[in-house]
Amino acid sequence: MRLSSLLYNFKQGLLNIWRNKMFSLASIATMTACIFLFGVFYSIGINFNSMVKAAEEGVAVTVYFEENCSQDIIDAIGKAIESRPEVLRYKFVSADDAWASFQQEYLGDEHASVAESFADDNPLADAANYEIYLNDVSKQTALVDFLYEQDGVREVHQSEDVARTLTDFNKLISGISVGVIIILIAVAVFLINNTVTVGISVRSEEIAIMKYIGAKDAFVRAPFLVEGVTIGAIGSIIPLVLMYFLYSSIMNYVAGRFSALGSMFTFVPIADVFKVLLPVSMVLGLGIGFIGSRLTIIRHLKV
Amino acid sequence: MIKLDKVSKTYEAGVQAVRDLSLHIMPGEFVFVVGDSGSGKSTLIKLLLKELTPTSGRIVVNGKDLAGVKHKQIPEYRRKIGVVFQDFRLLQDRNVYDNVAFAMRVVDSAPREIKKRVPHVLSLVGLQPKYRALPKQLSGGEQQRVAIARALVNNPKIILADEPTGNLDGNNAWEIMRLLDEINQRGTTVVVVTHNMEIVRSMRKRVITIKKGMVTGDEEGM
Numbered sequence: 001m002r003l004s005s006l007l008y009n010f011k012q013g014l015l016n017i018w019r020n021k022m023f024s025l026a027s028i029a030t031m032t033a034c035i036f037l038f039g040v041f042y043s044i045g046i047n048f049n050s051m052v053k054a055a056e057e058g059v060a061v062t063v064y065f066e067e068n069c070s071q072d073i074i075d076a077i078g079k080a081i082e083s084r085p086e087v088l089r090y091k092f093v094s095a096d097d098a099w100a101s102f103q104q105e106y107l108g109d110e111h112a113s114v115a116e117s118f119a120d121d122n123p124l125a126d127a128a129n130y131e132i133y134l135n136d137v138s139k140q141t142a143l144v145d146f147l148y149e150q151d152g153v154r155e156v157h158q159s160e161d162v163a164r165t166l167t168d169f170n171k172l173i174s175g176i177s178v179g180v181i182i183i184l185i186a187v188a189v190f191l192i193n194n195t196v197t198v199g200i201s202v203r204s205e206e207i208a209i210m211k212y213i214g215a216k217d218a219f220v221r222a223p224f225l226v227e228g229v230t231i232g233a234i235g236s237i238i239p240l241v242l243m244y245f246l247y248s249s250i251m252n253y254v255a256g257r258f259s260a261l262g263s264m265f266t267f268v269p270i271a272d273v274f275k276v277l278l279p280v281s282m283v284l285g286l287g288i289g290f291i292g293s294r295l296t297i298i299r300h301l302k303v
Numbered sequence: 304m305i306k307l308d309k310v311s312k313t314y315e316a317g318v319q320a321v322r323d324l325s326l327h328i329m330p331g332e333f334v335f336v337v338g339d340s341g342s343g344k345s346t347l348i349k350l351l352l353k354e355l356t357p358t359s360g361r362i363v364v365n366g367k368d369l370a371g372v373k374h375k376q377i378p379e380y381r382r383k384i385g386v387v388f389q390d391f392r393l394l395q396d397r398n399v400y401d402n403v404a405f406a407m408r409v410v411d412s413a414p415r416e417i418k419k420r421v422p423h424v425l426s427l428v429g430l431q432p433k434y435r436a437l438p439k440q441l442s443g444g445e446q447q448r449v450a451i452a453r454a455l456v457n458n459p460k461i462i463l464a465d466e467p468t469g470n471l472d473g474n475n476a477w478e479i480m481r482l483l484d485e486i487n488q489r490g491t492t493v494v495v496v497t498h499n500m501e502i503v504r505s506m507r508k509r510v511i512t513i514k515k516g517m518v519t520g521d522e523e524g525m
């Protein structure tokens with residue numbers, strides 16, 4: 001097909017959309033809703049993931065030893081910890097380390113005198129421990145059970161289940177979003193189908209003439225593909241623009257209002273969100289448009 | 304140019320519209336096809352356009368056996384044939400120029416050629432002054448001339464006209480027939496299906512008569 005013909009068919013495709021405004025609008029609106037929801041779920045998901053990750057990094061399981069535990073047993077516990085695949089890293093914290101960090105964290109400079117009163121008598125003499133960081137919080141309980149089975153283990157502390165709750169919530173959100181998005185994709189394909197069907201029936205006389213004149217199949221079909229793909233493109237550009245402004249304004253709002261919450265509410269930068277959201281949405285939009293019109297053309301346009 | 308050899312066409316409904324029909328039309332001929340309503344004339348035209356496939360028999364057009372023309376080759380085949388219908392079949396939302404240019408656009412012609420060829424063909428049918436009019440602003444005769452210009456614009460070797468004057472009054476009918484005759488004088492083979500016996504008699508062309516799907520008469524005009 002020569003360039004002038006491509007332009008001609010492109011124009012005819014746009015004309016289809018224009019002549020068939022109600023159906024086109026319904027299709028575009030559904031596509032917009034579909035991709036907008038996808039964008040919302042994706043943004044929530046990616047932010048949750050980053051929160052989970054941040055939380056995971058702070059989560060530690062702490063293992064305390066029995067009184068007067070020998071160095072050999074402590075080493076053996078260390079070996080056992082090392083053998084677990086879910087362990088990201090672990091470190092030995094001696095009683096002195098524990099006391100030092102306690103002082104720093106809770107007493108601060110002003111209370112140096114309090115600390116001094118203990119002098120060499122470490123109040124946390126029993127506080128030597130292993131601090132274990134996990135690469136997968138969901139394995140935390142299993143690890144704790146495992147640790148209790150080891151000789152010389154007096155107590156295992158596990159940190160709050162924030163990360164685990166977040167992970168579960170994340171799974172729930174992705175489950176719901178996948179469901180909603182699949183339904184919306186089906187509705188969008190259905191609506192584009194209808195739109196193109198109407199377009200074909202409006203032009204049936206013209207199509208018949210084209211065939212008598214000797215137009216090739218591709219030429220007869222092209223405007224309807226243009227119609228579907230354009231609806232898909234518009235239906236993905238609108239939600240992307242909406243998402244961009246929504247995301248940045250929420251980010252600004254939260255940063256302004258809840259700055260006190262600090263790192264808990266650090267948003268993933270918009271550029272990182274769109275690095276994935278933009279191409280995926282465009283492919284989704286163009287793909288739905290293409291498939292929707294293609295299906296209709298095969299069914300109704302036996303050339 | 305057009306050769307049918309014992310062609311039959313039975314519709315799915317069981318109606319045998321064409322039976323054992325054989326005929327031969329030479330290049331450059333002007334042929335009338337006449338016959339009662341339902342005798343199979345339109346079916347014959349559709350067979351020639353490969354819109355229908357014969358149930359049996361062989362059709363050769365432009366030296367091509369239509370049985371050997373694959374689905375994908377039909378467009379290429381139809382470009383060598385211009386068709387004109389009783390009801391004009393113009394695009395109502397486009398003016399005269401665009402209706403004719405449309406035929407060139409859909410076969411992927413270069414814009415430069417379209418700009419050159421369309422005015423030329425419009426002047427051939429005498430409609431150049433009205434090139435911006437919409438179909439509904441034209442008389443029936445004028446609309447049919449636009450349709451003829453559209454059939455002619457891609458330089459076909461054959462023009463098939465199925466009752467081109469069926470919707471026209473006497474004067475307009477005559478003008479259209481004269482125009483088709485003129486086109487034939489320039490070398491195009493023309494086949495005209497018609498009920499207008501008055502014109503058929505006075506134009507003295509070859510007349511093929513069809514009855515119940517069979518050729519019952521074939522005579523040169525005297």
Ligand SMILES: Nc1ncnc2c1ncn2[C@@H]1O[C@H](COP(=O)(O)OP(=O)(O)OP(=O)(O)O)[C@@H](O)[C@H]1O
Nearest residue numbers: 314315316318320339340341342343344345346347
């Ligand atoms: N699509 C179809 N399915 C079944 N039967 C058909 C079909 N088209 C035409 N026929 C039948 O085939 C026969 C020939 O029809 P055709 O249209 O070829 O006649 P015609 O000579 O063109 O008539 P007219 O002068 O009225 O236009 C008729 O009996 C008609 O009813």
Ligand SMILES: [Mg+2]
Nearest residue numbers: 344345346465
């Ligand atoms: Mg007929």
